[in-house]
Amino acid sequence: MPQEQATGPDGAGPRAVAVVGLDCAFPGAPDPAAYWRLLNGTAHPAGDPAPSRFRPGHPGAFLADADAFDPGFFGIPTAEAAAMDPQQRLLLQCAWRAVEDSGRSPSELAGSRTGSYVGAMSDDWTRLALADPEGITPRTGTGSGRAMLANRLAYQLDLRGPSLTVDTACSSSLVAVHLACTALLAGECDLALAGGVNLVLGTALDRIYQLAGLAAADGRCRPFAAGAGGIGRGEGVGVVVLRRLADAVRDGDLVHAVVHGSAVGQDGRSNGIMAPHRAAQREVVTAALERAGAAPGQVRYVEAHGTGTALGDLIEVLALDDALGARRGPRTTPLALGSAKAAVGHTEGAAGVAGLIKAVLALHHGTVPAGPVDGPENPQLGLARRGMERVTAPLDLAAEGPGCRVGVSSFGMGGTNAHLVLGPPPRPAGPPRDGGGTAAGVFTVSADTPDSLRENLRAQAAAVRAVPEDDLAALCRTSNRVRSARPYRFAAVAGSAAQVADELLTAAEAPLDPAAGGPRPAVAFVFTGQGAQYPGMTAALYAGSPLYRRHLREASEALLPWLGQPVHRLILDGGDVHRTGLTQPALFAVEYALAATLGGLGVRPVAVLGHSIGEFAAAVCAGALRLPDAARLVAVRGALMERLPEGGGMLAVRASAPQVGELVAGEPRCAVAALNGPGATVLSGELAALERIRGHLEDEGVGCTRLTVSHAFHSPLMEPVLDAFTRAAGTVGAARPRVPFHSTVRGGRLPEGVPLDAAYWREQIPATVRFEEAVGSLCAEAPTHLVEIGPKPVLTRLLRRIPAARRIPALPVCRGADAGPADLAGLAARLHQDGLDLDWDALYAPADRRTVRMTPHLFATRWRSWCRPPDGPAQPSTQPSAQPSTQPSAQPSTQPAAQPEHRQPESAPETGRGAGPAPQAAGAGLDxxxxxxVREVVADILDTAPGELDEELRFYDDLGFDSVMLMELKHRLEARFPEVGELSLPEMLSSLVSIGSLAGYLRGLLTPAVV
Structure with missing residues (x-):
């Protein structure tokens, strides 16, 4: 990172890198919040290792659940998960949560130029996996070895940027961060995941530290303390998400801290390959400082390497004195020193990222934590005369201002040293305001299993309750954007933080919605007809939804040349929307805007249906009319009808068409206007004729209701407008619907290739609205939801009476006169919960389109896999546990474990791995x-039951076999059927279509041997 003098946000150089996300797990601290509490406390998690790993050796700080993993969440077969180094598993879950913390969904990174940089130095798992040659499988290669740590991230998240695992011993993870920063600034990637991981699975390094005199007797590191007695080993994993600062600021990312400069150097030929080198440490600190464009006096705190060894601490203090202390020049404030190793031990390959995350959190919170402090300062260090001090009480960084800098050091056994210079995050810009208020938000939670959903609902409820109300909508937007939509979902419309929290807790205890985990919703739009209008309709939605506001104005502009006034102002100001010449344009504008709003949210219909005037908005939605053309037709239609003489009316009767057919036939100036459903018929015509019909029907006990209308729509009284309207319609381009259009004129789906031309729109004016028939054809398209597009629910009630639609949820966009953003949010919540993936940003006001940190996803811990000693059963089962186990997975042994062990119910079925004689019978018995x-072997590889496999299942498309699995299949088949000898994989390939075709191939090889 070459030095740059120009400055960017808050004095940052233009080549600065932002830490936009992070996650970690350390002993006693399973997440960043817990890590921060641990760093601010006095406890130290040192103790003896769990006996499930190896015979207890030296004490240290160990992770409690290093054997737990959630393979189902990542779609990893449990057999593959069992072969994975637990470091891979920890890293994968940590990286996922770090990406979520950055305000983006990990799924969105697929195919992106995102780099993965991992620091690690432990190969314990590889040694254990290779200890028993009989247990080696093709998965041993992908599950072991440090190279696979970074590559596992890249593979699982489909990252296309650089991917490398770095091993420089104890400085590995900080070197990985340096390389990630360098790659970002060189343009090799646009986002980078960088971090480290360390698990203590063997005792070899314990022995090395003891023999070298470096091991602390009680397993605790005491950096710079008089009682420091050496290294106390620790475990942990940490990942940071990095972006170029300019990109992060441009896109409104939340920034934890800024990396202003970094450097890596080597001791070279010093006093010994393991001995620290003062000059080399000074040089790497100075180089990082120069690249950061910072002066030594700006560095207020250094997160030191701080192993707690007498020589290591002294050399580090001397080097810092040379680079930043009194030897470099007078300081106005002492240089403060601390080390995360005092809290979590020496996490070796993860030590650099442990210190980095501590420094980042300190900058984020504006305070350097003090604990745990163990005893007085080592007097040999002479900190005071060097212008230095240990952090023994919380240090206020915020008071230092935006120019404050923090250093982070990590030195590797072998001499590779790294140093980073950090600064506080830039001051966030104020949220944009458009004067439109705050829209209602939807808080979403999802998981891959019902149990996991419930656990995450409880975790989120506790966090949401503490969220400031001003941040609630932004938190909802963050939940929509960050949390990958899994099959099991819950969504709550956000009224208040307390209300959302209560709903989350209630949902956690309630039975799971049967729609959860089902097929993706297929939504059909049903557009309301005339009669649904009212003054001020959708005014609250207009005020609270920028998206709806934009589309209503768009429709109003399209109507303006024909109406001479903006229809949206007429609607919102409570004007007379009951005049036919204004009613129809107003309804069209509202329905167009509602449909376009849903489209902007990603709700796109699989079919449309319109009731009378609703067909025009439906036609635009289906792509059969352009908005300007539809606006013209609607305006002309309404104006022509308004000029008709009054004297007509409409009558709703609770009878079927056959019941009223004879009466209507006897009145030539009347007609059946609409067939809306069973017992829901509307008649239209001259008032006097309608009164005669009404009298007959009421005498027969049939209920009738006069409708308040200005004209007799859909009756012979409309004939005077037909020719003029046809001429207007003839000038409008007609197109074929791109979405299935179910016509209420024809009573069914409009045939493909048939345009909505002038003839259709002429026919529509006097024709009976055959709503019930059209709904029947619409439901034959198998929609999962019917959404009514209109200012209030009118058709929703009718849909519930039509047999074909009774089992399909009918949902209105607007629930009544006070319909607003909450109604729209409620519909979005329901569709998302039922499985629809939405484009959420459009739901929110610009002021709420920002990221708010939220509680990370809780991975399931029920499945656990560890190691079994060589004297255990040769082939353990690989079924996941049905219940979490608190028992150690193996008895202590003097030998390292060599084979994976999986905790499972005692009743787990045997999978027949490698068991059973070769077939010895011909004919049907052989088959x-x-x-x-073959089914047993395949089931063994997939970690499933043979009975669940059908012969028609295909290896590639259905079972997801890859090249490694095919090699494992070959070897297992050779062991299962020794009579065939060594199988030729190229020869097998043509038969590797399905389980049945492979069985047929093997039968062909075996038949000569048994006949």
């Missing part, structure tokens, strides 16, 4: 034995 054997 059955070979088929069963």
């Amino acid at each position: 059955a034995l070979v088929g069963a054997g």
Whole structure:
């Protein structure tokens, strides 16, 4: 990172890098919040290692759940998960949560130029995996080895940027961060995941530290303290998400801290390959400082390497004195020193990122934590005369201002040293305001299993309750954007933080919605007809939804040349929307805007249906009319009808068409205007004729209701407008619907290729609205939801009476006269909960389109896999546990474990791995034995039951086999059917279509041997 003198946000150089996300797990601290509490406390998690790993050796700080993993969440077969180094598993979950913390969904990174940089130095798992040659499988290669740590991240998240695992011993993870920063600034990637991981699975390094005189007797590191007695080993994992600062600021990312400069150097030929080198440490600190464009006096605190060894602490203090202390020049404030190793031990390959995350959190909170402090300062260090001090009480960084800098050091055994210079995050810009208020938000939670959903609902409820109300909508937007939509979902419209929290807790205890985990919703739009209008309709939605506001204005502009006034102002100001010449344009504008708003949220219909005037908005939605053309037709239609003489009316009767057919036939100036459903018929015509019909029907006990209308729509009284309207319609381009259009004129789906031309729109004016028939054809398209597009629910009630639609949820966009953003949010919540993935940003006001940190996802811990000693069963089962186990997974042993062990119920079925003799019978017996054997082998690889496998299942498309799995299949088949000898994989490939075709291939090889 070459030095740059120009400055960017808050004095940052233009080549600065932002830490936009992070996650970690250390002993006693399973997440960043817990890590911060640990750093601010006095406790130290040192103790003896769990006996499930190896015979207890030296005490240290160990993770409690290093054997737990959530393979189902990542779609990883449990057999593959069992072969994975637990460091891979920890890293994968940590990286996922770090990406979420950055305000983006990990799923969105697929195919992106995102780099993965991992520091690690432990190969314990590889040694354990290779200890027993009989247990080696093709998965041993992908599950072991440090190279696979970074590559596992890249593979699982589909990252296309650089991917490398770095091993420089104890400085590995900080070197990885340096390389990630360098790659970002060189343009090799646009986002980078950088971090480290360390698990203590063997005792070899304990022995090395003891023999070298470096091990602390009680397993605790005491950096710079008089009682420092050496290294106390620790475990942990940490990942930071990095972006170029300019990009992060431009896109409104939340920034934890800023990396202003970094450097890596080597001791070279010093006093010994393991001995620290003062000059080399000074040089790397100075180089990082120069690249950061900072003066030594700006550095207020250094998160030191601080192993707690007498020589290591002294050399580090002398080097810092040379680079930043009194030897470099007078300081106005002492240089403060601390080390995360005092809290979590020496986490070796993860030590650099442990210190980095501590420094980042300190800058984020504006305070350097003090604890745990163990005893007085080592007097040999002479900190005071060097212008230095240990942090023994919280240090206020915020008071230092935006120019404050923090250093982070990490030195590797072998001499590779790294140093980073950090600064506080830039001051956030004020949220944009458009004068439109704050829209209602939807808080979403999802998981891959019902149990995981419930656990995450409880975790989020506790966090949401503490959120400031001003941040609630932004938190909802963050939950929509960050949390990848999993099959099991819950969504709550945000009224208040307390209300959302209560709903989350209630949902956690309630039975799961049967729609959860089902197929993706297929939504059909049903557009309301005339009669749904009212003054001020959708005014609250207009005020609270920028998206709806934009589309209503768009429709109003399209109507303006024909109406001479902005229809949206007429609507919102409570004007007379009951005049036919204004009613129809007003309804059209509202329905167009509602449909376009849903489209902006990602709700796109699989089919549309319009009731009378609603067909025009439906036609625009289906792509059969352009907005300007539809606006013209609606305006002309309304104006022509308004000029008709009054004297007509409409009558709703609770009878079927056959019941009223004879009466209507006897009145030539009347007609059946609409067939809305069982017992829901509307008649239209001259008032006097309608009164005669009404009298007959009421005498027969049939209920009738006069409708308040200005004209007799859909009756012969409309004939005078037909020719003029046809001429207007003839000038409008007609197109074929791109979405299935179910016509209430024809009573069914409009045939493909048939345009909505002038003839259709002429026919529509006097024709009976055959709503019930059109709904029947619409429901034949198998929609999962019907959404009514209109200012209030009118058709929703009718849909519930039509047999074809009764089992399909009918949902209005607007629930009544006070319909507003909460109604729209409620519909979005319901559709998302039922499985629809939405474009959430459009729901929110610009002021709420920002990221708010939220509680990270809780991964399931029920499945656990560790190691079993060589004297255990040769082939353990790989079924996941049905209940979390608190028992150690193996008895202590003097030998390292060599094979994976999986905690499972005692009743778990045997999978027949490698068992059973080769077939010894011909004919049907051979067929059955070979088929069963192949299913057992395949089930073994997939970690499932043979009975769940059908012969038609295809290896690639259905079972997800890859090249490693195919090699494992080959070897297992050779062991299962020794009579065939060594199988030729190229020869097998043509038969590797399905389980059945492979069984047929093997039967062909075996038949000569048994006949």
